[in-house]
Amino acid sequence: MQQVTSKGYYLVAAHNENQARPMASCLQHGGCVATILNSVAHRAKSFGRDPTKLGRWAYVRIQGKKFAMLTSDNQVCEASDASRSRFSRDLVVVAAYQPNPPGTDKSTVWAQHRSFFRSQGRQREPREAFMVDLL
Template sequence: MTVNDNLSAAQRAWRMLWDRGKNNDATGETIRTKHNTTSNTSQKQRRGKRNKQKYQQTTMHGNNLDLDDAESFGDVQQAKRDNILRVGFQNIYNLPEDSRTSKSRQLVDYVVQKDYDCYMMAEIGLNWRKVGVNDRWFERVLGKFKTSRTVLAHNVTELCQSKVLQTGGVGLISTDEVTHRIMSTGKDPTGLGRWCWTRFQGKNGIKVRTISVYRPCEAPGATTAYQQQLRFLRHHQVEFEPREALYEDLYMECADWIEEGNQLILGIDADEDVRTGATAAFFKALGKREAILAKHV
């Protein structure tokens, strides 16, 4: 058989397939192959089953968070009205090192779209002293606001052994109109990056201090925020464990600020129900209340 014979046979087979396809289009039939044996109906049923599948979050110990703690409170967020100071708080759960990632862009865009004046962040997860020049916070917010000012805090007590990705850390960004009211900013004086704050000058001599706090959960592993703080405390011969030490140190700071006449707005990831335990006792000792639960519970 020559090459021309092979070519002619291929052409005949192609015409037969083409004619068959045209006939099927006219009759509405579907060609089924061994690679496509399922109907559209069965495919939709499978997709429906996948879409109905529910995923549930569990703790490190395997407890179901959706069953144990699925409560939510608050108002539906609407457009910000005039003469309103909008303050927000979020656990970021580790910001990517690369500023071009969608998570980094979405965070900044969210602050812009929701018109936050002051946005508090916890568990940012970056060692800003080792982040590349093009990925620093200034580059991430460049061109997004008319003006802004940000204070970032992370553990600087172990810089020699810390990498770019470092669990823990907090941040607080003030935007546009409120930036000219900033009097001062500050961080956790221990250098552990447990909290940071911004103080604003309001009308009639009122001073407002917003504070972003991250209280780590007890977790193993040398690089966890809990273990970072535990090493620092033991090195300085402090007997408290990190979660207790945070409230001890922060209480002293807050008590001084209140004595100075500051009004406090504190956003915290306490890693526990704020209505009970050490967190409830901490705020009660300061004479403070949980703003959202006080309104909705």
């Protein structure tokens, strides 16, 4: 996974880190990039990716408006400024790539993902695994 922060943009890239690229080519199908630009780039709060390292998704969390915690009777909680500042309405930008149905080539994203799951002793269908894991 690569994270790049620069004036004017914030970028998170994810690709399959579990399988080496074929020797004949530097091309590896699949992967995702989540990017935020310009005036919101400085509000990037956190980032992440698919924990399997298959490059199925990458995300950036953008800090939204901060707000105070309220009690059930709409009174502001007595809390320190530090703890109150943790609460905000954030936006999460997710870039995701679900593999296409199985093909004949061993380098397809579907084949890469099936190979990974089998190496883990799990008989998962890559497209179904994508939906279950993302949710």
